[in-house]
Amino acid sequence: MITKALFIFLTFLAIFFALRVVSTKNPIHSVLYLVLTFFAIAGHYILLNAQFLAVVHIIVYAGAIMVLFLFVIMLLNLNKETEPHKSVWLKSSAVVASGLLLVVLVGALRGAEAIQTTNTFNSNIGLIENLGMTLFNEFLLPFELASILLLAAMVGAVMLGKKSIK
Amino acid sequence: MSAIQIVPIEWYLFLSIVLFTIGVAGVLLRRNAIIIFMSIELMLNAVNLLLVAFSSYLSDSKGQVFVFFIMAVAAAEVAVGLAILMMVYRNTKSSDINILNKLKW
Numbered sequence: 720m721i722t723k724a725l726f727i728f729l730t731f732l733a734i735f736f737a738l739r740v741v742s743t744k745n746p747i748h749s750v751l752y753l754v755l756t757f758f759a760i761a762g763h764y765i766l767l768n769a770q771f772l773a774v775v776h777i778i779v780y781a782g783a784i785m786v787l788f789l790f791v792i793m794l795l796n797l798n799k800e801t802e803p804h805k806s807v808w809l810k811s812s813a814v815v816a817s818g819l820l821l822v823v824l825v826g827a828l829r830g831a832e833a834i835q836t837t838n839t840f841n842s843n844i845g846l847i848e849n850l851g852m853t854l855f856n857e858f859l860l861p862f863e864l865a866s867i868l869l870l871a872a873m874v875g876a877v878m879l880g881k882k883s884i885k
Numbered sequence: 886m887s888a889i890q891i892v893p894i895e896w897y898l899f900l901s902i903v904l905f906t907i908g909v910a911g912v913l914l915r916r917n918a919i920i921i922f923m924s925i926e927l928m929l930n931a932v933n934l935l936l937v938a939f940s941s942y943l944s945d946s947k948g949q950v951f952v953f954f955i956m957a958v959a960a961a962e963v964a965v966g967l968a969i970l971m972m973v974y975r976n977t978k979s980s981d982i983n984i985l986n987k988l989k990w
Contacts, residue, residue: 813913872961879968
């Protein structure tokens with residue numbers, strides 16, 4: 720089945736690139752691997768019939784946020800492998816702790832019963848038309864609040880970035 | 886035809902768990918503040934993926950609207966976080982989080 724094969728391929732890519740993000744020494748390579756992870760996740764969105772979100776994901780994450788990261792790394796000259804290393808003991812305890820989290824989450828959700836869906840399957844919910852109807856009918860107030868949040872974030876970032884704050 | 890009709894929802898669940906755990910491991914393992922930020926982005930994306938999968942599974946577009954809001958909040962968070970990081974770098978000449986263990990110096 721081609722869809723299943725695509726799912727497994729994209730999953731493999733996403734997990735591999737995510738591991739590379741964490742394990743690469745050079746921050747620039749880390750950012751580029753994260754962009755590739757985001758492309759794999761966007762592929763998952765397309766497989767799930769969420770085309771609009773896939774496009775927005777690529778534009779916002781790969782296009783805007785990651786460029787911001789690259790910009791800061793270039794600006795601060797962090798592209799050298801100067802990161803001091805944690806001790807082996809700390810590293811192995813971090814790996815053990817996150818591995819235990821994985822085991823707990825998988826163990827908690829493995830035997831969970833699937834929700835019985837009451838809606839009939841509709842492949843059009845990811846289109847802009849339906850998303851827009853939901854967004855502007857049921858989520859109008861959060862949508863307006865998001866604009867205030869973005870304004871506050873912009874003012875805050877400009878204030879923090881200024882040379883000297885009196 | 887959607888992947889959710891062929892691929893079981895559990896597979897998406899486990900994929901999201903693995904991505905989230907990699908993000909947690911990144912926060913615990915690394916000392917560079919920028920890479921810790923990227924690990925947080927990875928965790929947010931794991932949650933986004935799960936929201937989209939369940940939204941598609943239940944044929945309910947509310948989950949995808951939530952993803953939309955998470956993206957807006959993530960963009961705001963990154964902008965402010967990187968500005969803070971710039972300030973920290975200007976004061977300490979380093980992006981190592983182990984220097985930041987005191988509130989004032």
